[in-house]
Amino acid sequence: MATLRDVAAAVGVSHTTVSNAYHRPEKLSGALRERILRTARELGYPGPNPLAAGLATRRAGAVGVLFTEALSYAFTDPAAVLFLQGVAGTSELADVGLTLIPAPPESPSAGEWASDAVRRAVVDGFLAYSLSDDHPGVVAARARGLPLVVVDEPEPRPGDGVPFVYVDDRDGARQAAAHLAGLGHRRVAVLADRLAADGRSGPADGARLGAVTYAVVRHRLAGYLDALPAGSRPPVVECGGNSAELGRAAALGLLAGPPEERPTAILAITDRLAEGALAAARELGVAVPGELSVVGFDDLPPAAAAVPPLTTVRQPLVRKGEVAARMLLDLIAGAAPGAGGAPERVRLPAELVVRSTTAPPAR
Amino acid sequence: MATLRDVAAAVGVSHTTVSNAYHRPEKLSGALRERILRTARELGYPGPNPLAAGLATRRAGAVGVLFTEALSYAFTDPAAVLFLQGVAGTSELADVGLTLIPAPPESPSAGEWASDAVRRAVVDGFLAYSLSDDHPGVVAARARGLPLVVVDEPEPRPGDGVPFVYVDDRDGARQAAAHLAGLGHRRVAVLADRLAADGRSGPADGARLGAVTYAVVRHRLAGYLDALPAGSRPPVVECGGNSAELGRAAALGLLAGPPEERPTAILAITDRLAEGALAAARELGVAVPGELSVVGFDDLPPAAAAVPPLTTVRQPLVRKGEVAARMLLDLIAGAAPGAGGAPERVRLPAELVVRSTTAPPAR
DNA sequence: CTGCTCGTGTTTACCGGTCAACACGAGGAG
DNA sequence: CTCCTCGTGTTGACCGGTAAACACGAGCAG
Numbered sequence A, B: 001m002a003t004l005r006d007v008a009a010a011v012g013v014s015h016t017t018v019s020n021a022y023h024r025p026e027k028l029s030g031a032l033r034e035r036i037l038r039t040a041r042e043l044g045y046p047g048p049n050p051l052a053a054g055l056a057t058r059r060a061g062a063v064g065v066l067f068t069e070a071l072s073y074a075f076t077d078p079a080a081v082l083f084l085q086g087v088a089g090t091s092e093l094a095d096v097g098l099t100l101i102p103a104p105p106e107s108p109s110a111g112e113w114a115s116d117a118v119r120r121a122v123v124d125g126f127l128a129y130s131l132s133d134d135h136p137g138v139v140a141a142r143a144r145g146l147p148l149v150v151v152d153e154p155e156p157r158p159g160d161g162v163p164f165v166y167v168d169d170r171d172g173a174r175q176a177a178a179h180l181a182g183l184g185h186r187r188v189a190v191l192a193d194r195l196a197a198d199g200r201s202g203p204a205d206g207a208r209l210g211a212v213t214y215a216v217v218r219h220r221l222a223g224y225l226d227a228l229p230a231g232s233r234p235p236v237v238e239c240g241g242n243s244a245e246l247g248r249a250a251a252l253g254l255l256a257g258p259p260e261e262r263p264t265a266i267l268a269i270t271d272r273l274a275e276g277a278l279a280a281a282r283e284l285g286v287a288v289p290g291e292l293s294v295v296g297f298d299d300l301p302p303a304a305a306a307v308p309p310l311t312t313v314r315q316p317l318v319r320k321g322e323v324a325a326r327m328l329l330d331l332i333a334g335a336a337p338g339a340g341g342a343p344e345r346v347r348l349p350a351e352l353v354v355r356s357t358t359a360p361p362a363r
Numbered sequence C: 001c002t003g004c005t006c007g008t009g010t011t012t013a014c015c016g017g018t019c020a021a022c023a024c025g026a027g028g029a030g
Numbered sequence D: 001c002t003c004c005t006c007g008t009g010t011t012g013a014c015c016g017g018t019a020a021a022c023a024c025g026a027g028c029a030g
Helices: A004-011 A015-023 A030-043 A050-057 A078-093 A116-120 A136-143 A169-183 A215-227 A244-254 A271-284 A301-305 A317-333 B004-011 B015-023 B030-043 B050-057 B078-093 B116-120 B136-143 B169-183 B206-210 B215-227 B244-254 B271-284 B301-305 B317-333
Strands: A062-068 A097-103 A126-129 A148-151 A164-167 A188-192 A201-203 A236-239 A265-268 A293-295 A312-314 A345-348 A351-353 B062-068 B097-103 B126-129 B148-151 B164-167 B188-192 B201-203 B236-239 B265-268 B293-295 B312-314 B345-348 B351-353
Touching: A004 A015, A004 A030, A015 A030, A050 B050, A050 B116, A062 A078, A062 A136, A062 A317, A078 A097, A078 A126, A078 A317, A078 B097, A097 A116, A097 A136, A097 B078, A116 A136, A116 B050, A126 A136, A126 A317, A136 A148, A148 A317, A164 A169, A164 A317, A169 A188, A169 A215, A169 A265, A169 A293, A169 A312, A169 A351, A188 A215, A188 A244, A188 A271, A201 A244, A236 A244, A244 A265, A244 A271, A265 A271, A271 A293, A271 A301, A317 A345, B004 B015, B004 B030, B015 B030, B062 B078, B062 B136, B062 B317, B078 B097, B078 B126, B078 B317, B097 B116, B097 B136, B116 B136, B126 B136, B126 B317, B136 B148, B148 B317, B164 B169, B164 B317, B169 B188, B169 B215, B169 B265, B169 B293, B169 B312, B169 B351, B188 B215, B188 B244, B188 B271, B201 B244, B236 B244, B244 B265, B244 B271, B265 B271, B271 B293, B271 B301, B317 B345
Parallel strands: A062 A097, A062 A126, A126 A148, A148 A164, A164 A345, A188 A236, A188 A265, A265 A293, B062 B097, B062 B126, B126 B148, B148 B164, B164 B345, B188 B236, B188 B265, B265 B293
Antiparallel strands: A097 B097, A201 A236, A312 A351, B201 B236, B312 B351
């Protein structure tokens, strides 16, 4: 493949002049520039090699987004996709690429050399999206010494200097539970997921509830407790994954008992689990919201279209992506976190959206 | 920031040895390797710079996926996301990154230097996803001289040597129309989109139908005609975008007339338009499938969950991504297209899925 | 004792650009 | 007439790695 110097030789000018023909048209006469570009075309020169240019300028021209697990899984999660939409919107404004980086939570197999993808990514900065507290991906990203913005979790220790964008999950959950409590519900159950990365399912005991690995889950759970009558400990059951199917299975168990024993309301930690709960209720002939109230979390597009439309907590997913991307771009552009330019943490509000899956409990 | 040579100097070895400590542990003693790695950590050396490494090895370690329009829009399109899911699944197997590249169809503003993102992307190859026939992004990608696989469109000229992965849209559309024709429908209308990149809406005349810029649309339209009674020219109305809302608006127009004049069936060129048609029918009190049959295209997840469940044509979206990614990876690994290794074109089947939105026309 | 191979490192040449500093002739100001 | 500035280019030094070829002592077979 022809290089910049080949073109220079063919035209009979210096390599710098060819470089300038591409980036600094004003530094040479129009005629010469034309001649250079034409020769380049004739020689099949594909233009300056981005790798070489990047090395010289020390800019990769792209930002990396870190996902837990496989990317193929991330695309399966509507919340992640919406977040990405926000990120994409603002990073293309800044004319930088977007590279997706899978960061499996497996612990390093060959000593300290796990999360290779993070180490090898050609990027100017990272966006860590919703990783667990102990995730090696975040560590690897920090080790790269590049600007890093953490989204949702893991929550950086205050003073740690890591910019952080998050949603007030606790307050959102509190609103959801308060809504239910206000309607008069006393027997409330929680449908949860991801208390840890082990994918376990079934009722969660105190120990497990005390050691939740994901900050988002921790906060939502705490928010529920905030608004429920003091001292009440709603049963929490883990679904083993965030899907309607798994939510349905778990809800089936919750709803198995006789009417006077089963919960009158379910707080689902995500919309998809709520969807599953709705399916389970339908299957069992339990009327929603007559005999059972359900509240979701996220307010994904299908929530409004569900039958009945789902009462849920809205979090600004796209906006979260926009804010995080803007913050990272500022950081890359040179703003010191916390100091003047970029704020160190941004909290986005969550808001209860009451639709048709909640009502006072049957008496 | 410390470099590989700094570490070498600190340890008192050559820089090559440090490089080997990272990539070829067998080329040096374990003790020395440990010492090097430890020193590197102490110096805050972030590991080999990916840009420099890439330059030297001539591998970027990532593949680029080209989308029409903005990325933020692509994430809005479930079909694109599903495709990406397939791509991500196979490229992470190969341990290469995934870079998303927006390729707006605008014509070059500064002479030949449009689609900058394509030219600057640090990738080893491109996947062009569903671009229009004349899209500058494809041209730019070819100009980079890197392996390129085109997905869906633009259809490369035979013998052009560009690998191509596509779905048999024409056959899928034919099946849809044949199903309707078989049920006895004679007044069929088509809900379309993207006849060109101008976003126009309204009835499409012959001239416009003759100059469709997107191959996929062209094929689906042709497939419909294949199966409809010879000589019948169903009215085609453009929606101006692929959304349920726009589909609803267009369908409202189609369904405005008295029962004996309005179509008894609608062929929607995408599921989302079909969804809009369903909404319009519901609004107008037109029973589906009693008074109106609707067939979609794509078989996105919501299609099965719609009420009533949508009859549609399934295309293997995730698989399309997998096949295309595998093909590109093979190409990057050195297989010549067409010759031995990678086949030059792969056609994926489309299949009609009959659900509950189609029935014989009311008599 | 000689000659090979093997394990460990080192030397040296790229990879393909960008950029700061400098060269040089022409036109305009003083 | 001289000096300065400006428009155009050129020189040469990086950017931060990778890899082929070579050096060298030790162990070992013949």
